[in-house]
Amino acid sequence: MRTTRRVFLIGLAAATLAGCGLSGTNEQGGAVAGEVKGEITFQTWALKPKYTQYVEGVIASFQQEHPGTTVKWIDQPADGYLTKVLADASAGSLPDVINVPPDLSFPLAKAGQLVNLDEAAADAKKDYLDNAWAAYAIPGKAGTYGFPWYLNTGPVFYNKALFQQAGLNPDSPPTTFAELETAALTMAQKTDRKVAMLGQTPAIADFGLYGVEMMNADGTKFTFNSAKGVELVEMYKRMYDAGGLVAEALTQNYTGSGAKFMAQQTALTPGSAYDLGKFKTDAPSLYANIGITKPITNTGKANMFVHGVSVPTSSKNKPTALAFGRFVTNAANQLAFSKVATIFPSSRDGMKDPYFTTEDGSDEARVRVAAAKQLGDSVNYTPVQFSQQMQDSLRQNLADAMLGKKSAKQALDDAVAECDRLLG
């Protein structure tokens, strides 16, 4: 009896331990061949209920074009999307087609969890804009790991009333970083620091817009602590000291900064075409004073955000998954999507549509056409390797630089060292 009990308890302990510890990584994908049929799952990022009709329409036409296929659609809310992807990836049960932005695709591809499309769908590249296709390439590793789905870029928004209040010409917003600094200093001085120009310290994409090289050629080391990077941080430090940045700039991210602009506590913010609609409904008094201008960049190229779909190597039905991934992101479907959502197609033909080339006199159309024009040579400045931990480190070191706890050079050296360590 005693032995039986011991065996039972040891068994329980063994079972407990068996569930713990280290799990392995998947095999890398290769060329894929096979028939397009059977069931697949497709996971999107917060598209329900606003775009339900659109997505269901795309699924229905795919199933019609490929009889014998069934696409099961799962939409995950934005909150917790990462956690869901992580849990599925750890368990090796990612859906067959999954909506991931480039920065999420990087760790998955690095862990061998995404199919290399250069091998599996070699002829796809020609259908997409070069810069969009390049967004899913992984530096230092061959291949491309996502079909670009939609893009976004945008103008700089500014508050004309606040410009006027500070004695700045509301019809002549800053167009260069030097002009931005001058305007920010004037605004802080004229309003006795009550109105700040900006709501956050520079994000990594701002370094790109300033013309700072982010990484070395093979993507193994960060290089944004160069003289040019230091110059940018020193410029922000001057603005911060004078009151050109809100106090919360030290702690808040893009979302917090956007909220400050909506509350008319800051005068200028970069945004997307989507934001214009948000101002119209959520901040009508701001919308009445909104000024729209070109992105401030030293490189002549604007910043771009990319979303795409990837096929995990764990998919049991890769031929169908790849066919569906291409179908969702083909020119016609992207164009239709762009017309129901404030986004832009990443397909070569999609951008030629008159919807993106002709204005009808409305603010929306003006922003849309300007953004579409600027997308052609926009760059996704945020390196795909730049993880959340790296963003935290950069933000914390920049806060130390603004507070004078570290020099600009020291702060960037520390941030680069930490990012390199995290890169592994």
Add this chain to the structure above:
Amino acid sequence: MTRWYTPWLFLLPGLAVVVTFSLVPFVNMIVLAFTDATALGGGHFTGLANFQRMLDDPKFWVALRNSTLYLVGVVPPLVVLPLLIALLVRKKLPGITFFRTAFFTPVIASAVVVGLIWTWLLDSQGLVNNVLRALGWVSRPVPFLTDEWLLLVSAMLVTIWKGLGYYMIIYLAALGNVPADLHEAAQVDGAGPVRRFFAVTVPALRPTMVLVAALSAVNGFRVFSEIYLLSGGSGGPGGADTSLVMLIQQTGTGLTGNVGYASALSMVLFVVTLGLLLVTLRLNRREEAL
């Protein structure tokens, strides 16, 4: 005849839940603390490397300092203030139910909502700063949310404000158990209200006070949401207000999370929390012995 495993069968449902959701993750954490595992799996045994790294990691020391300061800052007010409030609201006065409810409301409010409300209040252009400026008491906004120390103090105040009602209820229940005849006897002997409070109420409530101290200490040391929300998720300027739990979250989550190091940090958190509870247990035993 009862078979030896009959009790185990009764235990099984509860045991299954505890094993699945507490024991397995706990053992897993201990295993992972000695590896370089990432959120996407993999990882190799690295011995004590994570703990060695911790000793050299300034972020760890800052987080440990902040969590400890938090504990020191919130425990005394959370032991004393709810007791005083409980004494006030147990009096049978007209409309007292309103005050009882008012003190308890922050407890049932979601931590996120509470955090957001206080963020709006304490922001550089928030209500508090605007009032202070309008009164002419300050010329520049008080950096409640952007100064390393003020942010920590602001977060402590939110914790205290939110915890008052909860501990007040515990004290109210305990006060009901203080024998009325002891108070009457003291009164007959000429003891005033203050004397009765220290000579009758406090000794009778001492075990409850130890319990409240233990609960608030453990919660204080594991602080996350208050600092996270007031600092916009950044852990304060330069991360100077990061608590230990925030550091674990920042290190271990996300697709690039370093689960090995986060597990090692969690082990430290566990050991300290366990230590706090053991101290309380000892204090309680001493009380009983007395």
